[in-house]
Amino acid sequence: MEPFTTHTGTAIPLRRSNVDTDQIIPAHWLKKVTKTGFEDGLFEAWRKDPEFVFNEPARQGASVLVAGPDFGTGSSREHAVWALQNYGFKAVISSRFADIFRGNSLKGGLLTVVLPQETVDALWALTEADPAVEVTVDLVERQVRAGDVVADFEIDDYTRWRLLEGLDDIGLTLRHEEDVTAFEAGRPSWLPRTQSV
Amino acid sequence: MGRTLAEKVWDAHVVRRAEGEPDLLYIDLHLLHEVTSPQAFDGLRQAGRPVRRTDLTIATEDHNTPTLDIDKPIADPVSRVQLETLRRNAAEFGVRIHSLGDVEQGVVHVVGPQLGLTQPGMTVVCGDSHTSTHGAFGALAFGIGTSQVEHVLATQTLPLAPFKTMAITVNGELPAAVTAKDLILAVIAKIGTGGGQGYVIEYRGEAIRNLSMEGRMTVCNMSIEAGARAGMIAPDDTTFAYLKGRDHAPQGADWDAAVEYWSSLKTDEDAAFDHEVVIEAAELTPFVTWGTNPGQGAPLSAKVPDPASFADPSERNAAEKALEYMGLTAGQPLRDIKVDTVFIGSCTNGRMEDLRAVADILRGRKVADGVRMLVVPGSVRVSIEAVSEGLDKVFTDAGAEWRYAGCSMCLGMNPDQLAPGERSASTSNRNFEGRQGKGGRTHLVSPQVAAATAVLGHLAAPADLDAAVPAGV
Ligand code: SF4
Numbered sequence: 244m245e246p247f248t249t250h251t252g253t254a255i256p257l258r259r260s261n262v263d264t265d266q267i268i269p270a271h272w273l274k275k276v277t278k279t280g281f282e283d284g285l286f287e288a289w290r291k292d293p294e295f296v297f298n299e300p301a302r303q304g305a306s307v308l309v310a311g312p313d314f315g316t317g318s319s320r321e322h323a324v325w326a327l328q329n330y331g332f333k334a335v336i337s338s339r340f341a342d343i344f345r346g347n348s349l350k351g352g353l354l355t356v357v358l359p360q361e362t363v364d365a366l367w368a369l370t371e372a373d374p375a376v377e378v379t380v381d382l383v384e385r386q387v388r389a390g391d392v393v394a395d396f397e398i399d400d401y402t403r404w405r406l407l408e409g410l411d412d413i414g415l416t417l418r419h420e421e422d423v424t425a426f427e428a429g430r431p432s433w434l435p436r437t438q439s440v
Numbered sequence: 441m442g443r444t445l446a447e448k449v450w451d452a453h454v455v456r457r458a459e460g461e462p463d464l465l466y467i468d469l470h471l472l473h474e475v476t477s478p479q480a481f482d483g484l485r486q487a488g489r490p491v492r493r494t495d496l497t498i499a500t501e502d503h504n505t506p507t508l509d510i511d512k513p514i515a516d517p518v519s520r521v522q523l524e525t526l527r528r529n530a531a532e533f534g535v536r537i538h539s540l541g542d543v544e545q546g547v548v549h550v551v552g553p554q555l556g557l558t559q560p561g562m563t564v565v566c567g568d569s570h571t572s573t574h575g576a577f578g579a580l581a582f583g584i585g586t587s588q589v590e591h592v593l594a595t596q597t598l599p600l601a602p603f604k605t606m607a608i609t610v611n612g613e614l615p616a617a618v619t620a621k622d623l624i625l626a627v628i629a630k631i632g633t634g635g636g637q638g639y640v641i642e643y644r645g646e647a648i649r650n651l652s653m654e655g656r657m658t659v660c661n662m663s664i665e666a667g668a669r670a671g672m673i674a675p676d677d678t679t680f681a682y683l684k685g686r687d688h689a690p691q692g693a694d695w696d697a698a699v700e701y702w703s704s705l706k707t708d709e710d711a712a713f714d715h716e717v718v719i720e721a722a723e724l725t726p727f728v729t730w731g732t733n734p735g736q737g738a739p740l741s742a743k744v745p746d747p748a749s750f751a752d753p754s755e756r757n758a759a760e761k762a763l764e765y766m767g768l769t770a771g772q773p774l775r776d777i778k779v780d781t782v783f784i785g786s787c788t789n790g791r792m793e794d795l796r797a798v799a800d801i802l803r804g805r806k807v808a809d810g811v812r813m814l815v816v817p818g819s820v821r822v823s824i825e826a827v828s829e830g831l832d833k834v835f836t837d838a839g840a841e842w843r844y845a846g847c848s849m850c851l852g853m854n855p856d857q858l859a860p861g862e863r864s865a866s867t868s869n870r871n872f873e874g875r876q877g878k879g880g881r882t883h884l885v886s887p888q889v890a891a892a893t894a895v896l897g898h899l900a901a902p903a904d905l906d907a908a909v910p911a912g913v
Binding site for chain 1: 455456464466468469478479482483486487489492494495496497498518521522525534536556557559562586587590591594595596597599688689690694695697698701
């Protein structure tokens with residue numbers, strides 16, 4: 244997992260509430276056998292509409308999603324996070340996220356930032372007026388900055404530390420690799436092995 | 441204070457314990473199949489990580505494999521891609537794999553024990569909920585998600601929150617006509633599909649001790665249908681006798697050392713469980729499900745229950761919905777329910793003992809007109825042994841189809857499926873809506889009930905058979 248300290252990029256305002264994981268990545272994409280290649284499935288149904296904000300030429304290359312309340316409800320599929328990341332998003336801002344989605348995103352290194360709806364409204368107004376405006380999501384200072392909007396956000400210390408260090412659960416466990424190796428040295432020799440290596 | 445079996449196995453695998461963090465547990469055996477492993481390997485690849493212990497990892501193909509024409513290319517592109525992906529990943533990361541056509545191929549939970557890879561006191565995981573099967577050996581065995589599969593591949597450990605312990609004691613001897621499957625179906629009906637939530641269940645008591653390893657696997661397999669994290673049975677002479685001489689069982693002095701350790705794996709007299717359930721074996725009878733979850737079951741001699749008889753409103757509602765989906769009416773005797781298909785197989789009841797029980801009933805009899813019967817061995821080894829005993833002939837002579845090994849109609853990911861509205865008596869473990877095919881209706885039963893049902897065309901026990909058509913006529 245790449246460390247997340249601070250990220251600056253253009254944004255896509257998504258004025259919809261209750262965006263469920265089926266909208267984020269439809270079920271038929273779940274047959275894929277990789278964690279990559281989901282970018283074309285992201286909001287697949289909505290993107291068929293030429294007017295959809297994702298299809299505006301000025302929005303290409305955006306990396307911050309400013310979403311409506313209750314983003315990521317529905318099925319627990321980890322594919323929703325992968326799809327957003329594959330598309331290029333580093334952070335999603337909303338006034339409220341579904342629990343499982345938020346858990347999956349923070350595990351996978353996609354920073355989900357909770358801000359009051361007034362701030363989200365302000366970010367919407369700002370980025371709708373000017374697609375080129377840059378949004379900074381600063382995890383070090385726990386702050387979002389864009390134009391004249393400056394908003395502090397909360398995130399627990401442990402998760403913040405994990406993201407700053409770029410440690411996924413596996414990375415965290417590997418920090419204790421010496422303990423694992425020591426444990427392995429003490430395992431009885433008669434325990435089964437599937438093959439000799 | 442003393443410790444339970446589950447706590448002993450847990451404690452023996454703690455790599456690291458720190459205040460405010462989950463325990464880091466070492467994993468002795470990691471089983472893989474094609475459905476839940478691809479993204480885990482993909483994650484390793486992206487992070488540039490190897491598989492830490494390829495020698496504690498093994499893969500088989502089971503969910504998507506066809507049970508007919510296995511030498512032909514797999515028709516369904518999704519199934520084919522999943523299988524090919526597993527093969528590629530196994531080759532790239534150095535993981536042992538048993539592919540379709542290999543003599544050790546089969547349902548992952550049949551293959552592990554049969555190779556002697558599943559042993560008492562081990563931690564066993566697989567990206568599959570029925571990993572609980574391996575608890576029959578006194579192993580702590582549980583299903584995990586794809587992120588955890590990746591975690592185990594990379595580190596051979598898992599950070600895990602503690603569980604609660606439950607004892608289910610089955611006193612006395614099972615009546616002759618009652619099997620391990622009837623016992624576990626009755627347990628689930630008693631405690632409910634959420635009754636085991638958060639618990640590791642230890643099955644104990646005389647009736648459990650008297651079960652064969654196959655029977656114990658059937659019981660532990662379905663622990664997950666009661667919502668439990670895992671099911672376990674303390675190892676004893678039955679366990680040791682099953683393991684002795686198997687491919688990966690210890691030998692010579694190692695065997696003696698292992699048996700000495702395994703013998704210590706029982707719950708201490710003064711250990712306390714968080715919850716206890718007691719069942720009298722003598723009260724059990726052949727048991728079948730009437731609804732759409734494994735807890736909706738009743739003795740075969742009973743009637744389809746009236747939803748109004750459930751005091752709990754959500755249970756009443758669930759029963760109403762289930763009867764509608766199953767096309768049943770309250771008060772109808774369960775024995776009157778006619779089936780279109782009988783499925784013998786799965787990691788619940790796809791082993792030799794199960795096939796022998798079915799053959800004993802079918803020998804000299806015929807599958808009823810209009811009933812399709814599929815016999816799918818749990819593994820190629822089971823298949824070979826069954827053929828060597830001539831069981832395949834018994835099945836085909838009776839009019840059943842003898843198929844190649846795999847999960848098959850247990851979940852219908854391959855072409856073996858129920859058509860909409862079709863009804864089956866199935867030895868598998870889940871009767872969820874659409875589990876065996878869209879719109880399909882499933883009654884979970886023991887192999888013995890399945891066989892009698894095939895002959896009579898309606899839900900029946902072997903005893904009904906003697907009354908109806910004498911064997912050999
Ligand atoms: S036989 Fe059924 S329950 Fe067992 S592993 Fe296969 S699909 Fe799962």
